[in-house]
Amino acid sequence: MTEPTRLTERLEEIVSDVEADPSLAHRVLSRGRERRRKRRTIFGAATALTVVLAAGTALTGWLREQEDGADPVIPAQGRFGEPSPVLTERLTGEPRGDLAEDAAFLAEAEALWREQAADAITWLRYPDGLVLTGEPNVHAAFETPAGPVAVITQAITRNDVEAISGVVGPDAQGRTRVLSANPDGGRLLSNFVGPDSRVLVVVDADWGHVSLSEHIDIDPATGLPSRHWREVPLDDHIGIAELDSPSPPEGLDLSPTPEGSMFDGGPAGRAVQPMFPEGRRGDHDEPIGHQTTYPGPLLAGTSSDEDGRPQAIIEVGQIADRSLIRNPSRRLFGALTEAGVIAPLTSSFSELAALALPDGRTALITNVSYGPTAPHLYAVIVDGAEHEVVYGGPIDVESPLPVALRLPDDQGWAVFDHESELRYRDSPDAEWRDARAEQGAALLPPTAVQVEVRDADGGSVVVDLDD
Secondary structure: OOHHHHHHHHHHHHHOOOOOOOOHHHHHHHHHHHHHHHOOOEOHHHHHHHHHHHHHHHOOOOOOOOOOOOOOOOOOOEOOEOOOHHHHHHHHOOOEOOOOOOHHHHHHHHHHHHHHHHHHHOOOOOOOOOOEOOOOEEEEEEEEOOEEEEEEEEEEOOOOOOEEEEEEEEOOOOOEEEEEEEEEOOOOEEEEEOHHHOEEEEEOOOOOOOEEEOOEEEOOOOOOEEEOOEEOOEEOOEEEEEOOOOOOHHHOEEEOOOOOOOOOOOOOOOOOEOOOOOOOOOOOOOOOOOOOOOOOOOOOOOOEOOOOOEOOOEEEOOOOOOHHHHOHHHHHHHHHHHHOOOOOOOOEEEEEEEEEOOOOOEEEEEEEEOOOOOOEEEEEEEEOOEEEEEEEEEOOOOOOOOEEEEEOOOOEEEEEOOOOEEEEEOOOOOOOEEOOOEOOEEEEOOOOOEEEEEOOOOOEEEEEOOO
16 A cells, blocks of 8 residues: 555545535635646645645634734634644743743744734735734743744634744844744744744644754655655754755755654644745735745646647657546656655646657656755656656756656657757767657657757757767
């Protein structure tokens, strides 16, 4: 049984006795349509888990509305069980940490929160209706290598989110301000503080152990991802980690187990939160979550299939199995997951081309991104119900020919540069031959040694094909 199968069964077990909020389906569908309009990259394993997390948020509507200035709001007992003890503690508990008795810093942090938290919330993806109510509570205050930090939680009025928790501390310029304000249902809190994204702070919920991985390593021979994990020591549920190098949050991962795992699919709240910009979000600013350092996907097909529906992938030659043209992501996701290439919440893939191979099989060419590093090239060779995954190495997106992969069994070279004209030759002295490229994608014979790439402006570059 695969890891994704176990994850699916576990999630089904968790929600089997839960009755969904009647408005959940409408919200999920509405947000899904908006995401599809905004971006076409398929975030494979994250998709299913995102829906579950949205359901979990909707099913824990424990906050009741109170007028501003009232006592701290504690989540009321709801139809789905008792309120989260962790969130109750964050809303009402005494401060913990080595600065818990520093009255001046606690007062400064609370004053900054009252002044700036409402503006910070506007940077969230869905800020509408997130109105702070009751009193903010500083439940952690501690010193870090970047400076003093406070973690604050306050109730909100919207009934599908429980509370907002945020961090007050030094920003990239060393100024103390509200660095983040995120919906909180009692999960692990994590945030960068200070300059260069070198200091990470965490406030544990109920994990009891936190492990940190700073980046994903890709095996150069197999293309399989892996992570190295190290412990973040906890003192009264507070952890501080100094990173080896400046790291954007998309590359980091947190785990509740000493060895960590890329494939456990959770738990919720493990993602590191980025530092919010200062002030209120403007009308033309992207919300937090769309500001990403992931390399953009290489462009894929925009032509139509014979029945008039848009193709998700460029077709080179005649592919007999039309499902590989209409819905290539299904086969790609299954093959890449089974092979261990896709890592939940930390990887995404984009379809590029489907090549009809001389021996009757089909090669699905895809690029996979692992956080902010360069994307990697893979081919899934499909033979009926069987498939083989071939690794092509990291992709140089600035190269005149970013995709050049020798396919196994002498099936040729898969090459691609979006909408370029391609020619090839079998030796440096031979005549050029038309590659018969489709929107910049082509299958060349295994004897090809050079490719001429001609762009729309007429400029050309010769690229050597290296094994």
